[in-house]
Amino acid sequence: MRPNDRRETVLIIKRKKRNHHHQQFIFNNMFNNPVCSDHQQAMAERVSLSSMLAKSQNDLPAKRMKDSYLEVHLPLGSEPQLREKYLTFHNTVRFGRILEDLDSLAVLISYSHTYNAALKRSPLSIVTALVDKIDMRQHIIYPDCDIKFTGHVTWVGKTSIEAKMHMSQYRDGAYAPVLDATFVMVARDPENKRAAFVNPLKPEGPEDEKLLQEGEANKSRRVDLSTASLLKVAPTDEERKIVHSLFLNTLDTKTVSFRSRVLPPNSVWMEDAKLKGLEICHPQERNIFNRIFGGFLMRKAYELGWANACSFGGCRPSLVAVDDILFQKPVEIGSLLLLSSQVCYTQGKYIQVRVHSEVFDPLSRQHNTTNVFHFTFTSDRDLFGCVSLMLCRQAKNSRYFQIKSPR
Incomplete structure (x- = not known):
């Protein structure tokens, strides 16, 4: 470096x-x-x-x-x-x-x-x-x-x-x-x-x-x-019960329709708990391989995740832990780095935030994942729950279970 x-x-x-x-x-x-x-x-x-x-x-x-x-x-x-x-x-x-x-x-x-x-x-x-x-x-x-x-x-x-x-x-x-x-x-x-x-x-x-x-x-x-990833293994009985419980809690009993959903009390749709950012990767952040320094990527992801937790909780969050930052692909100089932060799970005063980073090639129009980051923050007060709007989408469910499952 x-x-x-x-x-x-x-x-x-x-x-x-x-x-x-x-x-x-x-x-x-x-x-x-x-x-x-x-x-x-x-x-x-x-x-x-x-x-x-x-x-x-x-x-x-x-x-x-x-x-x-x-x-x-x-x-x-x-x-x-x-x-x-x-x-x-x-x-x-x-x-x-x-x-x-x-x-x-x-x-x-x-x-x-x-x-x-x-x-x-x-x-x-x-x-x-x-x-x-x-x-x-x-x-x-x-x-x-x-x-x-x-x-x-x-x-x-x-x-x-x-x-x-x-x-x-x-x-x-x-x-x-x-x-x-x-x-x-x-x-x-x-x-x-x-x-x-x-x-x-x-x-x-x-x-x-x-x-x-x-x-x-x-x-x-x-x-x-x-x-044990949900991309390889089917959900367990406990996980299926959680999905069913979330489904029932958001179902409109008047219409009993998948298109009509009701937000439970003290909850926020996951779709409304997102924050995105863009970084142009300049050569000042390069390492000896002429690629972007991994520490720079972590800093940018953390700051976006912190801002998302701050916006979601309406307070200044404190970091509790960082988990499973996986470096999948290097980021080249000149890349357009897209960062997407999502509040995945809340419990009491704790907020779990996942940040996904990908590079976008404007010529080929292709997106390639480079990193996935997980941050756990704590607040000075109890928080809203975070409910997925589309429970049938495996990406949302897998994100929920990966956070909720014990290490």
């Missing part, structure tokens, strides 16, 4: 036993080389790195979890100019900016895990495949207090890496936890065309063993969720 030119973010990175060679290796892969400002020249140089790829995972040395440990400081308290770039109009921290930083840190952690002292540059291209979950430990992020990010690799497959990160903030003389995040990264060849092998992980001690087992459990859970 390349740094965003407009941000000029100052991050102080600390790592145990870091040497200058390792630090330069990481930054050569994270950021564009200033000598290779031309993208085509830079990519041509990366193609030559293909010969350095491992033929199998067995050819790579096992790494410890502490080998990839990183500690990053964001000095909001001591850098007023930096603080200005993170401020919301409510004088809190823009969480979209935090998402960008987490995405960059996950890539940095992955490169630390795959570091090879014999190479000046890594042949691997590390990209974000999935944001598995982000759980908020507190709702307020103070704009005048320093932030600390820590994280390391907790599980690896043959070509994938799970990175766990924690964010804390210095206040009242101590660091207090703010959030826990789990990202899944994948390694690709220098041209980002096929998968590449990563170093195996060697646990040391019971704590490492526990984290590794949690990583295996996370993988199994993701597989189970994908196989």
Whole structure:
């Protein structure tokens, strides 16, 4: 990934036993080389790195979890100019900016895990495949207090890496936890065309063993969720009862007609709980592959989802969790990025928002899905219910059940 030119973010990175060679290796892969400002020249140089790829995972040395440990400081308290770039109009921290930083840190952690002292540059291209979950430990992020990010690799497959990160903030003389995040990264060849092998992980001690087992459990859970999708499996008896109950609650008993529907008390039609946006993808947001930075996509989706929750609830919502951000396709520079936010489910003070992003090709008139985002917000008061107008449409029903079903 390349740094965003407009941000000029100052991050102080600390790592145990870091040497200058390792630090330069990481930054050569994270950021564009200033000598290779031309993208085509830079990519041509990366193609030559293909010969350095491992033929199998067995050819790579096992790494410890502490080998990839990183500690990053964001000095909001001591850098007023930096603080200005993170401020919301409510004088809190823009969480979209935090998402960008987490995405960059996950890539940095992955490169630390795959570091090879014999190479000046890594042949691997590390990209974000999935944001598995982000759980908020507190709702307020103070704009005048320093932030600390820590994280390391907790599980690896043959070509994938799970990175766990924690964010804390210095206040009242101590660091207090703010959030826990789990990202899944994948390694690709220098041209980002096929998968590449990563170093195996060697646990040391019971704590490492526990984290590794949690990583295996996370993988199994993701597989189970994908196989249980309504696109593959018929609804369960419980789900069918929910659909029938929703149908009866919106049926006009006077006409008993599918065309005449009645909105239940304290409810809003899902059709009226939408918000849309459009982004023109400029080159300032590109990564080293000349595609749009994943953190930028997450920031834009979050801000639209927050605005939708704010409009729906008539209040300023607070983020509770981020779940299952799936990166399906890369977004090219110059793309017209269409973002559609939908309130999917409400319960008490909680709002579940789904944001769908797609690119539109004005020449072919085709739409292609690139990402799906899920955000859970909370309000300071009870909310209206959200009722689907067309229960027979599987897209609406599947959205409802995916949110309502326990993880």
